[in-house]
Amino acid sequence: MAIGLGALEYLAEMGLLTPSTRMLDVGTQNLYNAAPERITAFLRKFGRSLEPLQIEEAAGRISRASIVRPGERTAFLADLLDLTEIDYVGYDVCPAPRTDIFDLNNDHIPRDRRGKFDLVLNFGTTEHVVNQLNAFEVIHDALRLGGVVMHQLPSVGYVDHGYFNYNPLLLNDLAQINRYEVVDRFYTAAGSGGFHSDGLDVRDPDHMNTAHSAGAPQTLPNFNVNYVLRKTVAERFRIGLELRTTHATLAEQVAKNYRDAPQRSAASLIKRKLKFWHG
Template sequence: MERYGLLSAGRKVLDYGSSNLYTATAEEVAAFVRRHNPRPRADLDTWAERFAAGSLADASGSALNQSFVGEMFEEAGMGYDAIDIAVGYKTTVVDLNTSRLPENMVGAYDTVLNFGTSEHILNQMNVFATIHAATKEGGLIMHSVPSVGFVDHGYYCYTSRFFFDLAGYNQYEVVDMWFDGPVSNENIFASARQYQSYFPALTKRLELIGQVERETVLDRTGIPVIALQIVYRKQKNVPFMGTVETSTSVGSVPAEVLGSYNR
């Protein structure tokens, strides 16, 4: 995330779901803070030990869920807010099925993170519209979402085609896109090959296929579990637009329908 500029001192971050920190070491936490904040708190190392301990599991193996990434971001000199249906750290409670983004959040964020929230929301049009609305012109968006497998997690798994179309309709730059998890025989990069002429970063990513290690954890039924990661830059502050997917349409789509998707 740091390599893309998503996290740095002075940036204002909106987190979709107040994210917990998991399995961090005190050394990693302190190093992250020092990379971004030249004047950290005097007791940073002691604080980092307590904070990292809260990211671990208990004796039964269940996560303690006592440390939130927002706390670490703030210590590193970033602003942090979260949005969710449930109360959490620095969280504004909003029903993303039905509600617009609160006015004070519109265009307020340099970085917007969707790390496993959108797939739990029925109204996909609304949740992605609020993400768009929250992001400043020139700001960065990162989605980390289920793509393959995740058979009992949330409501949705996503295709890369959806995110490429979302980028095209809303004039986002695709900064990078990749998959995490064990790859099966399915050609999961097929859409990336089709869209690389629109988004040059995809060509660089395709060149890395077979050179980048991926996780090898399989669930009990042997189904690959693959997450899709994509980073956007919001290049223009244009009204949010949904997507229309016609790749399997046999008949022609009426012009009056397609016309509403043209700028």
């Protein structure tokens, strides 16, 4: 999980990152490939009373650490933000600077931090988490009213990364049912991968017993989907049901679960179903 300075510069230009921002990093990010001159520019804007020589030293040190070298510590986003007034905390299952140990599969936002964050970053984190419901509910609960989350998630390609690739339909529906304002949305290129990394071949659907029966490119382009969403109502997190790609009529006993979705939280729906299943 990593972030580049381009994302921080984008957020600053959008007015979503300021010296007084309270930021939650869902999955503590490494800082990759940060050029010294761009770190210098960032610290001149956000740094706290740093002398020019201090900025120059920090820019060189952090830039060098932002390049992955086997056996050496890679820079964290916290290393940069420690030199600013930005109030930063990361949630992760692995110890790291300015990080609280937090399991997105099971943990919930502590009461004293609910609705406290101006900005939440989900940069390539939730695709590694099986419990998607809890992960997105954590993000929702962390945001203050008017706060913004930026998701940067694997979408196209990525045949060998994480558990999930994200369709914009999911993020569009989450925005609609939770009444988030869509501030921005776009794709970004993210290198390439290939079909054969996990030993899988590609087969013709009419000849599935024949290995390698369909041609396939050696590499595939990877693209991240980026969504910037603003929380506009102080209500519980809710889920929807994706029906635009179905070719059948939804059963009435299921439809009634979603007919009053604006009045039902995701947690209450799941808990009700668990009670039904287990008596």
